[in-house]
Amino acid sequence: MSRPSWVKGGPRVIKKIPGPKAKELVARDERVMSPSYTRAEPIAAEEGWGCYVRDLDGNVLLDLSSGMFVLNYGYSHPRIIRAVVRQAKKLTHFAGTDFYYPAQVELAERLVRITPGDFPKRVYFGNSGAEAVEAAFKCARWHTRRPRMLAFTGAFHGRTFGAMSLSSTNVLHHRYFSPLVPGVTHLPYPYCYRCPFGQSYPGCGFLCVEFIKDYLKKVVPPEEVAAVIAEPIQGNSGYIIPPPGYFQLIKELCDEHGWLFIVDEVQTGLGRSGKMFAIEHWGVVPDIVCVAKALSCGIAPIGAIIAKAEVMDWEPGAHASTFGGNLVACAAAIEGLKILEEENLVKRAAELGEMALKRLRELEENSRIVGEVRGMGLMLAVEIVKDKRTKVHGVKERDMIVGEALNRGLIVFRGGNASIRIAPPLIISRRELDLGLDLFEESLREVEKKC
């Protein structure tokens, strides 16, 4: 599939978004679709290529959200399309829960190779990020025979019952769904810009970890805990990055009490953070890794957990799903992992990310409303405040910036209370990234003028 002609002129808004065709679709959607989706922007897509998506009204948008952090290789990567067509022509389905096919095993072998830890591992395939988390939760209980889980405030792990019970981004996710899965305790996540203990790193002496130790004496018997689950960088909360040394201390607690350490790399995994897995920034080896989003290449749903072989010791029938690791999804995922390796995209994410972070930090210095810029690799966040001293969330300002960006043909995505996430496909060119950051800066300046 060669570069389509509509990409050539770059981002452009011909008809104000939503244009007439998008409006019509939104009206039809509202009549028949579940209102539970959180549609933030009225973008109705027609086709995509590379980092660009064209909407129904002919607007061309530069997507710095990678289709919600899924398209690490961009829209319609020709190699992935070819791999999928090849597989689909041969065989689209053969129940992997009950029989065998090579693509599942090949993908598992590749995942085992790239996840941290020099020990035998096993892979379970599901259909989504939430299902990967669900599998990790069940696997941890099964292996340890312990009932409790420790998770973090601000975490997002998905919306199925187990994953939802481990999450705590927003009460809206829990409201009226009780009783949740019992046995989950949330610990404060180290959000240093807004430290829940009023401290500043590095002078804090990791009071947040000391708090956990104290909590274990008073609230949670440690010998009842199966596992700790953490996003190494919290995604939906706006790319919150724990300080150096943090996960090493959490892992020490895990080792002391016999807890498994589960990392949810659904958003951070497969190169996005400038390492294959974000937990590698802390040099900590987890027992179970959850992946999804980028693994799918945006083709067919897939999620997976990669666990220490001795941990994934459940018996036949304990867990499975008809479509988990289906043939077409596996074919896409295998090709995606080849591209990641052959095109050196992990290194590329680190290098481009560093350049973008430098630019955004300059913006932070020169802006009244940028409270903090943070990021690792190509997962960057800009937290908007009304006032840098008081740090009051600039929710309206943040929403206005996202809207201004859209008016200029740029997709960036909300995160947390008042942050904006910038997470382009890892195949983005330096020129495209610069252009995106120019448009972002213009949008921010426009809002600053108005506020």
Ligand SMILES: Cc1ncc(COP(=O)(O)O)c(C=O)c1O
């Ligand atoms: C870190 C993390 N875990 C789990 C999920 C849930 O994934 P899915 O929407 O595929 O169920 C998400 C989705 O945003 C996520 O960001």
